[in-house]
Every structure is written in structure tokens, then in C-alpha cells.
């Protein structure tokens with residue numbers, strides 16, 4: 001990837017580590033130094049362009065890596081530049097790897113819930129023209145060394161097929177421990193204690209002084225003993241969550257029209273049923289008639305609940321999510337998140353699907369309730385706390401008497417003078 005400025009001079013090393021400050025590295029002696037603000041602007045341009053290219057390569061609707069997101073999170077980006085001679089002499093960028101620590105609730109192989117804070121692979125991209133040339137491995141290897149982690153200690157945020165193959169080939173990571181969230185962990189994840197963040201990230205998380213302290217072992221914390229299936233509300237906020245928030249309207253407004261022909265694009269991969277639709281196109285809005293019909297069925301009206309429970313037109317995913325609930329609880333259990341139900345084609349967690357389908361209802365609304373980080377830094381939240389410990393969100397897309405929806409629907413009806421009631 002080339003840029004209209006001198007990448008070679010801007011990033012003197014083959015691999016540059018960027019944190020939330022996006023500081024330009026020190027330049028080689030003898031290089032003319034433009035104003036620092038210009039250099040930072042150039043760094044921001046590189047980050048933005050890499051983020052866009054990565055999103056495109058992964059078919060994401062929007063970049064999950066950008067300068068502004070870097071500045072508001074404590075992530076670390078490893079940027080690999082091309083050191084081979086360039087005709088224009090300005091150098092080029094080959095790709096990047098973004099990592100960050102996140103608090104996650106993960107299931108172990110006995111399906112017990114564990115609260116851990118592993119280093120997560122958040123975004124990874126090598127330019128198309130040089131993929132499968134070993135650059136990905138070079139970058140990954142550098143990051144492992146710098147962060148002082150073993151590959152099996154990592155959690156991967158919705159890995160693509162290419163990344164799964166990459167991890168399998170280079171690090172022998174194959175057997176996953178099924179999860180109900182977007183993160184993939186591999187066998188061996190629980191075998192070792194999780195260390196505290198290595199200096200590169202620790203320095204950004206705490207003070208520089210803290211970075212020189214010897215690393216204390218930070219074992220994966222365990223939650224209280226396993227509870228009954230229905231009570232469990234595992235969640236772990238993916239870095240990609242915001243993609244869902246931006247565009248999709250609430251259920252039932254997001255229900256796709258029944259289509260005779262298959263969609264042009266295959267459904268995006270998902271690690272759990274109906275979860276994480278980010279890697280594919282979002283579904284179109286429903287036609288007006290269907291919308292009005294759905295509005296009439298809005299909970300909490302008792303008749304609506306009854307109709308909802310017996311609605312033959314509801315999607316299978318919809319029916320599955322409410323399966324097993326007592327009829328009177330159907331409406332409440334429809335705490336729908338912004339995410340539509342999508343079939344999973346994700347290979348590693350497929351055996352969890354039916355269980356996940358039943359848990360989705362609670363899990364997803366919980367996973368979207370963002371909270372401030374524990375250190376109170378005001379950074380963009382990177383983890384969530386159990387739903388029962390939180391106040392209800394000020395605005396949510398749930399249908400059970402939610403203010404936002406009520407207002408939204410009223411406005412819609414007023415504009416059209418077609419109130420159904």
C-alpha cells in the first residue's frame with residue numbers, strides 16, 4: 001500500500017508499534033523533520049487506510065480499525081512496512097495486526113464460565129498482493145514476542161477462514177473450545193496462567209513506571225460455580241459490536257422480506273446462531289405491510305403476546321429463540337438486540353448452536369450494554385459486566401415497551417397518518 005508521503009522516512013523500522021497516542025516514531029538522524037502534527041496526520045492516514053483495506057478484505061460494512069478508534073481504545077497496532085526498494089522511493093505498507101486486552105467470559109471444556117482478560121487478536125490484514133508470502137507470520141511472531149504471549153493464550157475476535165488456516169498452519173491451533181460469543185479460543189487456553197499485559201500494552205494501560213516492574217502472574221479468574229443453564233448470561237463484547245449498532249433497526253423492523261431467490265451474498269460467518277452479522281451485508285428493511293403487521297403485534301399487549309407465540313410467519317430463528325419459554329414470558333424474552341438471526345457457517349463452534357439459540361435472547365441484549373472500563377479512563381468500553389449488575393440501558397432496541405421504539409413507531413405512524421390503533 002503506497003501513500004503520497006514518505007512512508008520509509010515516517011516509519012524507520014520494518015515493524016512499527018502504535019498505541020492510542022499514534023505518535024510518529026523518532027526519525028533517522030539526518031532526515032528533515034516536518035512539523036510533528038503533520039507526521040501524526042500521516043500516521044492517522046496510514047491507520048485509516050489500513051483499516052479500510054482490512055474491512056474490505058473481510059467484507060465488513062465499516063472499518064473496525066481507524067485512527068479515531070485507536071485513539072479511544074487501548075489497543076496496539078503492529079504495522080509492517082515494505083523495506084524493499086521502491087521506484088518512487090517512498091516505501092509502502094504491507095499490513096498490520098491489531099491486538100488488545102479484553103475482559104471476556106469464556107467457557108472451558110466443561111462448559112464452566114471463566115472470567116479472563118486475555119490478549120485478543122482484533123484485526124489482521126496483509127495486502128492482497130503479498131498474502132501467503134510469510135508476512136503475516138512475521139508480524140504475528142513479532143507481536144507474540146513483544147507481548148510475551150503464547151499463541152494458545154490468545155482469544156481471536158471472529159477469525160476469518162484465512163486466519164483460522166493461518167493459525168493452524170503456523171501455530172498448530174486447531175481444536176477450539178466452543179464459546180457462545182464471537183471470540184474463538186483454542187485448546188490449551190486454560191492450561192496456563194494468563195500473564196499480565198506485557199510492557200508494550202501495559203505501558204499504555206498503566207504508567208511507564210509500571211511497565212518496568214517484574215510481571216506478576218495474573219491467573220485467569222474463575223467465576224462462582226456453574227449455575228443452571230437458564231440463569232447463565234455469558235457475554236463478551238466484540239470489538240466489532242459497534243458495526244451492528246450503527247445500521248440495523250430494531251426487531252421487527254429488521255425482519256427481511258421472504259425471498260424466493262437466495263441472497264446474492266452468502267450469509268456471514270458467525271460463531272453462534274444469530275450472532276455477529278458484521279462480515280456480510282445487512283438485511284434490507286421490511287416492506288410497509290409487514291412492518292405494520294408487526295407493529296400491531298408489539299408486546300406488551302397480551303393479545304400481541306399470544307399472537308407472537310403462535311405467529312406462523314415468524315422466522316425459524318425467531319421461534320427457536322422463544323422456544324421453551326412459558327407463553328406469558330414470550331414477549332419479555334424477546335429482548336432483541338440489533339442483530340438479526342443469521343445461520344452460522346462457522347466451523348468451530350457449530351456444536352453449540354442449538355444451546356446458543358436458546359441463550360441468545362438474554363446474551364445478546366446483555367452483550368451490548370457497554371460500561372466504562374474499570375480504570376475509569378473513559379476509553380471506549382472493551383468489556384461488559386454481567387447484565388444483572390447493570391442498570392438498564394438508556395436506549396435500546398428491545399420491543400417490550402421501550403421508549404425509543406414507542407417514539408420511533410409513533411413518529412412513523414404520525415408521518416403517514418396510518419396509526420393501526
Ligand SMILES: CC(=O)SCCNC(=O)CCNC(=O)[C@H](O)C(C)(C)COP(=O)(O)OP(=O)(O)OC[C@H]1O[C@@H](n2cnc3c(N)ncnc32)[C@H](O)[C@@H]1OP(=O)(O)O
Pocket residue numbers: 054057058121122123124125126127130131132133134135136137138156157158159160161162163165166167169
Ligand atoms: C480477528 C481477525 O482479524 S479476522 C481477519 C483476518 N484477516 C483477513 O482475513 C484479511 C485477509 N487475509 C489476510 O490479510 C492474510 O491472509 C492473513 C493476515 C490472514 C495471513 O497473512 P499472510 O501473509 O497471507 O500469511 P502467511 O503468508 O504468513 O501464511 C500463509 C498461510 O496463511 C493461510 N492463508 C493465507 N491466505 C489464505 C487464503 N487465501 N486461503 C486460505 N488460507 C490462507 C494459509 O494457512 C497459508 O499457508 P499456505 O499458503 O501454505 O496455505
